[in-house]
Amino acid sequence: MEVLKIVTAGSVDDGKSTLIGRILYDTKSLTDDKLEAIEKKSQSRGYDYLDFSLATDGLVAEREQGITIDVAHIYFSTDNRSYIIADTPGHVEYTRNMVTGASTSQASVILVDARNGVIEQTKRHFFINNLLRVKDIIVAVNKMDLVDFDESKFDRIRSDVEKLAAQANYKNQSITFIPVSALKGDNVVYRSENTPWYTGKTLMEHFESIENQDVYETADARFPIQSVIRPKQADYHDYRAYAGKLYGNDLSVGDEVTILPSMTKTKIKEIQFFGSTYDTAKRGSSLTLSLENDVNVSRGDTIVRSESIPRSGKELNATICWMDRNPMRLASRYELQHGTNKIMAKIKDIKSVLEVQSNQQSHSVDNLVLNDIGTVSMQLNKTLFFDSYAKNKSTGCFILIDKQTNTTAGVGFIE
Amino acid sequence: MNRILENNPLENEAIHIIRETVAQFEKPVLLFSGGKDSITLVRLAQKAFYPATIPFPLMHIDTGHNFPETIEFRDRLVQELGLELIVRNVQDNIDSGRVMEEKGKYASRNILQTETLLDAIEEFGFDACIGGARRDEEKARAKERVFSVRDDFGQWDEKNQRPEVFDMLNGNIDHGQNVRVFPISNWTELDVWSYIEKEDIEIPSIYFAHKRPVFERDGLIWSAFDDYVYREDDEQVYEKIVRFRTVGDMSCTAAVESNAFTISDVVREIRSSRISERGARIDDKRSEAAMEKRKQQGYF
Numbered sequence: 126m127e128v129l130k131i132v133t134a135g136s137v138d139d140g141k142s143t144l145i146g147r148i149l150y151d152t153k154s155l156t157d158d159k160l161e162a163i164e165k166k167s168q169s170r171g172y173d174y175l176d177f178s179l180a181t182d183g184l185v186a187e188r189e190q191g192i193t194i195d196v197a198h199i200y201f202s203t204d205n206r207s208y209i210i211a212d213t214p215g216h217v218e219y220t221r222n223m224v225t226g227a228s229t230s231q232a233s234v235i236l237v238d239a240r241n242g243v244i245e246q247t248k249r250h251f252f253i254n255n256l257l258r259v260k261d262i263i264v265a266v267n268k269m270d271l272v273d274f275d276e277s278k279f280d281r282i283r284s285d286v287e288k289l290a291a292q293a294n295y296k297n298q299s300i301t302f303i304p305v306s307a308l309k310g311d312n313v314v315y316r317s318e319n320t321p322w323y324t325g326k327t328l329m330e331h332f333e334s335i336e337n338q339d340v341y342e343t344a345d346a347r348f349p350i351q352s353v354i355r356p357k358q359a360d361y362h363d364y365r366a367y368a369g370k371l372y373g374n375d376l377s378v379g380d381e382v383t384i385l386p387s388m389t390k391t392k393i394k395e396i397q398f399f400g401s402t403y404d405t406a407k408r409g410s411s412l413t414l415s416l417e418n419d420v421n422v423s424r425g426d427t428i429v430r431s432e433s434i435p436r437s438g439k440e441l442n443a444t445i446c447w448m449d450r451n452p453m454r455l456a457s458r459y460e461l462q463h464g465t466n467k468i469m470a471k472i473k474d475i476k477s478v479l480e481v482q483s484n485q486q487s488h489s490v491d492n493l494v495l496n497d498i499g500t501v502s503m504q505l506n507k508t509l510f511f512d513s514y515a516k517n518k519s520t521g522c523f524i525l526i527d528k529q530t531n532t533t534a535g536v537g538f539i540e
Numbered sequence: 541m542n543r544i545l546e547n548n549p550l551e552n553e554a555i556h557i558i559r560e561t562v563a564q565f566e567k568p569v570l571l572f573s574g575g576k577d578s579i580t581l582v583r584l585a586q587k588a589f590y591p592a593t594i595p596f597p598l599m600h601i602d603t604g605h606n607f608p609e610t611i612e613f614r615d616r617l618v619q620e621l622g623l624e625l626i627v628r629n630v631q632d633n634i635d636s637g638r639v640m641e642e643k644g645k646y647a648s649r650n651i652l653q654t655e656t657l658l659d660a661i662e663e664f665g666f667d668a669c670i671g672g673a674r675r676d677e678e679k680a681r682a683k684e685r686v687f688s689v690r691d692d693f694g695q696w697d698e699k700n701q702r703p704e705v706f707d708m709l710n711g712n713i714d715h716g717q718n719v720r721v722f723p724i725s726n727w728t729e730l731d732v733w734s735y736i737e738k739e740d741i742e743i744p745s746i747y748f749a750h751k752r753p754v755f756e757r758d759g760l761i762w763s764a765f766d767d768y769v770y771r772e773d774d775e776q777v778y779e780k781i782v783r784f785r786t787v788g789d790m791s792c793t794a795a796v797e798s799n800a801f802t803i804s805d806v807v808r809e810i811r812s813s814r815i816s817e818r819g820a821r822i823d824d825k826r827s828e829a830a831m832e833k834r835k836q837q838g839y840f
Contacts, residue, residue: 128549128726156816197683200676200728209726221703228705339549340706351559356592364591370556370707396545399587403545410545411555411588424563448703462708465563524708531712533702 127206127337132226132259134213135236136246140267144236144307145199145212146177148329151314154201155180174308196222205333219246220496221448223253224536228522232261232335234328239272239304243285249481251286255293256444256498256538258515260342261335262300265328270306274319279304295515303328339409344373344517345433346408349464350426354413366397366415367422369465372519376414377405381431384422385510390431392417425466427510427520435520437510441470441503442540445493449527449534452492453501459525459534461505469506470525476500493535501537514538550731551584554723556707557686558588558670561721562595564711565668568721569626571657572598574610575787576743577672577724580732582617583741584723585670596670597624601657603649604631605768605789613744628660645757647770648792658694661718668711670721676728677817687711688720729817730810737803747806749783749798760794785810785817 135141146163149155155163159180167176180199199210211226213219227233233254237247254262264286272278283302290300303312304320305328311317314329326334351369355361376382380393395415396403406412416422429435447453453472461470477486478499486500493499514521525535558581561568570585572578585594600614618625630652633639639652661669675682685701687709702710713719724732736743753764755775763769764777768790771777782795783806796815800806 157814158816197679198675198726199682200726202728202730207728207731225703225705229707351556352563354589354592358591358593361591368559368588370552397590398545398547399590401543403543405542405544407544407546409549409552410547411552411559412545413590460712462710464708465560519706522706522708524705524710526710526712528712531710531714533704533710536703536705 128209129206129232129332129335129337130209130211130230130340131232131234131332132211132213132223132230133234133236134219134223134226134250134254135267136238136244137214139236139238140178140307141212141236142178142180143176144234144265144267144305144313145210146175146180147307147310147313148210149180149199149201150175150177151310152201152203152329177307196226203329203333206337208332220249220253220446220498223250224257224446224448227254227257227259228536229340230259231338231340232263232332233259234263234265236265236267237282237286239266239268239275239278239282242278242282243289245482247286248289251289252293252479252481252498253446255290255295255298256446258295258298258518260297260299260338262298263328263331264300264302266302266304267307269304269311269320270309274304274311274317276320276322279323301325301331303331341372341408341518343408344519345435345512346374346376346430347372347435347464347512347517347520348376348414348428349466349519350422350424350428351465352424353422365419366395366413367428368411368413369428370411371406371408373517374408375405376428376430378403382416382428383431383434384416384420385427385429385435386437386508387421387426389418389420391420425464427464427466429510435510435512435517437508439505439508440473441505441509441511441537443501443503443523443537444540445499445501445525445535445537447493447495447497447499447535449530449532450495451527451530451534452494453497453525453535454492458528460528461503461509461523461525461537463509463511463523464520466509468509470503471506472501473504474502476502500540511539513540550724550727551587551735553707553726554581554584555588557709557721557723558585560709560711561668561670561719561723562589564709565719567664567666568596568668568670569664569666570594570596570598570670571672572600572614572625573672573787574600574606574614574744575672576732576736576747577674579617579741579743580727580735581670581672581723582621582623583739586621594621594623597626599626599628599660599664599666599669601653601660602627602629602631603653603789604629605649605791607744607746607763607784607787607790609744609746610787613742617742626660626664628656628663630656632656633659645770645772649789650792654694661694666718667713668719668721670723672724673720673722674727674729674732675722675725684722684725686722686725688722689713690718690720692716694718730807733803733807733810737807743803744787746784746787749781749801749805751779752782752795753777754780754782754795761796762794763790765790 213222213226512520527534783798
C-alpha cells in the first residue's frame with residue numbers, strides 16, 4: 126500500500142490548520158463525530174463558518190490561543206493512496222519543527238498569505254526544503270478571497286519565489302504554484318470559479334499526481350546494523366545474523382560487500398525475513414542477513430557493496446540546523462548519531478550563518494542559536510564513514526545530542 | 541525464481557523502531573492490552589527478532605473490568621508464543637486504598653490504570669514501554685513522538701518534545717526517566733485491520749459481530765454486565781448483534797451495531813465507516829482535552 130507524506134509550513138495565521146481541515150472535509154475524511162464537534166465549537170465561538178483548524182489543533186493551549194504548537198500528523202486516504210500530513214507550526218521553534226516534518230516527507234506545501242507576499246518565514250521554509258532536498262514543493266498562495274482573487278498578486282509571489290529558487294543550491298526541485306482559499310475551499314479539492322485565469326491543478330489533484338519515491342531516494346546501498354541476532358534456543362546454536370534496514374539500493378545474495386569500519390570483505394550469504402529466505406531485498410526493507418565468512422560485526426557497523434565504499438575521515442564539514450534553546454558553542458562536544466553509530470564530535474569552526482532575509486552567509490561566529498542554519502567543521506573522536514547528503518541521504522545526515530540534557534540539539538547535512 | 545523481499549513501508553518502519561528500542565534500552569517491555577493494536581505489535585516484534593524469541597516481556601495492567609474473552613485470548617497467546625507475561629492489577633491499589641474507585645453512572649477504572657502502570661515501571665525498572673498508540677486515534681496523540689520521554693512521574697511534556705529527524709531515534713535518557721515507544725504511530729485503524737487480515741493474525745472474538753445483552757445510554761450501546769457496569773433501573777437490557785471496534789474496559793468501551801462476522805467484513809466496515817474509532821470510547825467523551833490530560837498524568 127502506498128503512503129505519501131507531505132509537510133506543510135507557513136507563518137502564524139497563514140491558515141495551515143484551516144487548509145488541512147479543508148482537505149479533510151472536502152475529501153470526506155472527517156468522520157461524523159469529528160465534524161459534529163467542529164460544528165458545535167464553531168457555533169459556540171459565534172462563527173458563521175466552520176473553523177476547520179479545530180480538526181487538527183490538538184492541545185488545550187493550541188485551541189485557547191488558536192495556534193499550532195507541535196508537529197501534528199494527520200491521516201487521510203483517497204482511492205489512489207494514503208496520505209500523512211505533518212503539520213508544522215510556524216512560530217518560535219519553526220526551524221526545528223520544519224526540519225522534523227520535512228525530513229520524512231516526499232512533498233512540501235509552503236503557505237503564503239496572498240496579502241503579505243513572500244516574507245522572511247517563506248524564505249526560511251523554502252531554504253530548509255531546499256537544504257533537505259525535498260523533491261516536490263507546492264507554494265499554496267492562500268487567502269486569495271481576501272485579495273479578490275487578483276492574478277497580479279499571485280504572479281508577484283510566483284516571481285519572488287522563483288528568484289529564491291534561482292539562488293538555491295539544489296536545482297532539481299519541482300515547484301508548483303496554486304492560488305487557494307482554504308477557508309472557502311477554492312482550488313483545494315474543488316476547482317474554483319473565482320480563478321478563471323488559473324488553469325493548473327487543484328492542490329489535491331497535484332498531490333495525486335506526485336510520483337511516490339521513498340525519501341532516501343536511489344543511491345548506493347547502505348545497511349547499518351541495528352543488532353546481531355543470536356537466538357538462545359538450542360537448535361539455533363551457531364546461528365548469527367544481522368538485523369537492520371536497507372537504504373539507497375537493493376542488495377542480493379552473493380553480492381560482494383565490505384563491513385565498515387573494519388573494511389573486512391565478504392559476501393552476502395542469505396537474506397532472511399520471518400522464516401523465509403530471499404534472493405534480493407528491496408531498499409527500504411527491514412530484514413536480517415547473514416555473511417559468508419565468520420566475521421566480527423556489531424551494532425553501529427555498516428555493510429556496503431565493495432564497489433561503493435563511502436568517504437571516511439576524522440573531520441567533517443556540514444550544514445547544521447540548530448534546534449535547541451541552548452546555543453551550539455565553538456569548542457563544545459556533542460554526541461554524534463549517524464545511522465546506528467554513535468561517536469563524539471567537537472565543534473572546531475562555525476564558518477558562517479545563513480542570514481535568511483538577504484540570503485547571504487555571514488562570516489565566522491562563536492555560536493549557533495535556536496533556528497540558526499550554519500556551516501560548521503567538526504573533529505571526530507573516531508573515523509567515520511559517510512557520504513555527502515547530496516549523494517546519499519541516509520549516510521549524509523546525522524543528529525547532535527547534548528550529553529548534559531540528552532536532547533536532540535541539532536541535525537547536520539554533510540557537505 | 542527470484543524471490544524479492546519488499547515489505548510495506550509501515551511494517552519496515554515499525555520493525556526498525558522495535559529493533560532500535562531493544563538496542564538502545566536496557567529493560568524494554570511491551571504494554572499489552574489484548575486489543576488489536578498490541579496484538580499487531582506482538583507480531584511485529586516476532587518478525588523483528590526472528591528466529592530469536594521476543595527479547596522483552598509483555599505487561600498487562602489489568603483493571604479487573606476486562607472482557608473475559610480478552611483475558612482468555614491473552615493467556616493463550618503468551619502460552620503459544622512462549623512469552624513472559626507480567627500482570628499487575630488495579631484492584632490491588634483499590635484494596636490498599638491507594639486509589640479510589642469512581643462512583644456513579646459513568647464509573648470507570650480507566651484512569652486508575654495510570655497509578656498501577658507507574659508502580660510497575662518502577663518495580664521492574666523498565667526504561668522503555670512499547671505501546672500500540674497511533675497518531676490517527678485522537679488529536680493529542682497526533683502530536684506524540686515515536687520515542688516519547690517521560691519523567692519519574694510518567695509525565696508527558698508535550699511542549700518540549702525532542703525533534704525526530706529521518707529515522708534516527710535518540711534513546712538517551714536520564715536515570716529515572718523512561719521512554720514510551722510507539723512503533724505503529726503512523727498506522728491508521730484501517731492499516732492495522734488490513735495487516736491483521738493479510739497476516740492472518742488471530743484476535744479476540746469480541747471484535748467480530750456476536751449476540752450480547754446490552755442497554756442504551758446517551759446514544760451509545762453499553763454491555764450489560766452488572767458486576768462491572770453500573771446500570772439504572774430504567775435502562776432496559778435486550779439482546780443485539782454487535783461488535784467492538786476498540787477494546788478497553790467493559791465500562792468504557794461501547795459496542796457498535798455490526799454484521800461483520802469475519803476479518804474481511806471488518807475491513808469493509810471500517811473502510812466505509814463515518815464514525816471515528818474513538819467515537820465509541822466513553823472515556824474520551826468526558827471533555828475535549830480528556831486524552832491530553834490523561835497523557836500528562838502518565839497514561840499510555
